[in-house]
Amino acid sequence: MRRLAMGFIPLTDAAVLIAAAERGFSMAEGIEIDLHREVSWANIRDKVNVGLLDGAHMLGPLAIASSLGLGHVRVPLVVPFALNLNGSAITIAKDIYEEMGETGTDLSTALGAAGALGRVVAARRAAGHDPLTFAAVYSFSTHTYLIRHFLKAGGIDPDKDVRLVVIPPPFTAESLRNGLIHGFCVGSPWNSVAVEADVGRIAALGAEIFGWVPEKVLGVHARFVNTEPDLLRRLVRALHAAARWCEDPANHEDLARLLAEPRHLGLPADILRRTLDGRLHTAPGGALRAHPDYLVLNRDNANRPNLDHALWMYSQIVKAGQGEWTADAAREAISVYRPDLFDAAVGPPVPAPRPEPDCVATQFGDVFDPERFLATGE
Template sequence: MSATRLTVGWVPLTDVAVLIAAAERGFAAREGLDLVPVREASWANTRDKLVFGHFDAAHMLAPLAVATTLGLGHVALPLVAPFMFNLGGNAVTVSRPLAAALAAHGGLTGDLADAGAALGAVARERLAAGQGPLTFAAVFPFSTHAYQLRLLFLAAGLDPERDVRLVVVPPPFMVDALRRGLVDGFCVGSPWNSVAVDQGVGTILLLGNAIVPRAPEKVLAVPAERAQAPEIAALIRALAAAAAWCATPENRADLAALLAEPRHLDAPAEVVRRTLDGALVIDGAGTVRSDPDFLLLGANRPEPRQADWLADAMVAAGHLPQDAGNAARAVFRADLYDAALAARTRG
């Protein structure tokens, strides 16, 4: 019997590890799938190709799956998220000049309150001097990154709509934007924060868990009309097996080398390994900040509480009306995840 071909779009980030491992370490083949991951530069491209039928599924920002289902800023396509690729993995990185200014106010401790107080002081100093607002980048308007930045701005006593400028930059271009002085800081998934530090253009201000512990990040997004298809259940099982492999420390060297390849992240294997280990070099002096939960690849069931957090964050940002809280729960489909794994158990 020939394998069922599935194309899945993805954006170059360490949290795509489970998808790449499923395709290249045999987990998809064991489920009778010919899994073809297709690299895209931006979340807009990934969403568009899924919506218009060029992909069977996608590695997608969890809030974007909700926004796409509701047609926020785009045509609507109902999606389901039956698998969680990862929790966490983001960080906030700032330019070296901004880091120096924040350090003068005690803002580089890794604590949200300290970072917020320092950022607020620096931002107000700039505004008082007529220098204009600081510019920060997130990867997409409907993203955990944007919501984490909003929480940082609020901790700074800053109005996210008035006192700072928030722009969108695709993950692979974040370091270039910082190097060229187009942004003062950004929130992005690994490895791009670490790449900015290693290339001498950035300092990691906060790890994501300092803002939102275990934030729901990327999901497997599938058109709702295909939610019950047997190949989707097979894909969930393949991803679950790959996630268990990725979450095993003994496999990290192999995984880091695989992800570091030019066709994947095109980043040094050592940098990728540090993000997998949760031991990040945060500045030019080689300071290491460790968080074993920085990037969790083995927590894959889409939980209702994660959907509730997303809904609250989207409402707070003005992306959802107050009465739309159930929209995220309708996308997060733990029942599909459970059914797929139960079928493997029965088999």
């Protein structure tokens, strides 16, 4: 039996890793997983880098940025498994959301909410108020790119009209309560935590902004891939079996209770169950905002690392001004994602029952052309 130390941040999309460790899937592959609950994505990155963790629940853009040496020393990371797609939302402080409602704009769509926020920001600027502050969970994260797209859709310049800061997921709702920020983009269940505390309102689901957002992955150091290929294959098989179990709605009640345990997320099981089912309250006891693809843990080949997803994330890094486009960097970003390692463990992908949505802004009109971006950076 091999023991592996695996880090995670308390988020619903850590479900596959937690289930693999706690529901016998890793043991079936001769692996005992020691779960380490971490506070921030920087901690995750650094502990994988120095070998304190064998691997971790990790942001896809973090793995790419670290491998490119952006924002930190270069850390060669590899992604052999995608833990989920989608799963995020944008939450606005209760008082700001009420101001948005006073604009007369329909807040039931992401685009409508973005437009309403734009009107509020413009009115506050005209009145001489300080800029609003919004948070994402890490600079290199899909949450950063989601909130930037949301703001731009409302006519807000994310680099001039507001302040963007980084706050780790477990501290987002409390930061909203304390008035340190006016909104945030984070993975579940922290949007729902803010709603239940009556300090925030969910304005948009990530799946309403982009159709198929690459989110968390299994991130391992390149040395793991090179020195332990058989162990990695067994780990990927265990995660894939756990992902199938997590995706099945028949297991969601058990999974919600598992995630609710204090050593995991330590949050109410009913909140977690709603996030697993993609049915979130936008206000305490209020209307449900539902989306069939709110959180995808296994279906439609979600676990196979997709090279277009890696390239899309690099394109977002470039568009956010976090790095300059080069053809070499684009190819290196793609190389972080390793579908070959996934296929070696679980076999070639089965054709999905429906076409996979593109990484596009479904309501906001941005279309991503992987071949064009790879060739020209545009």
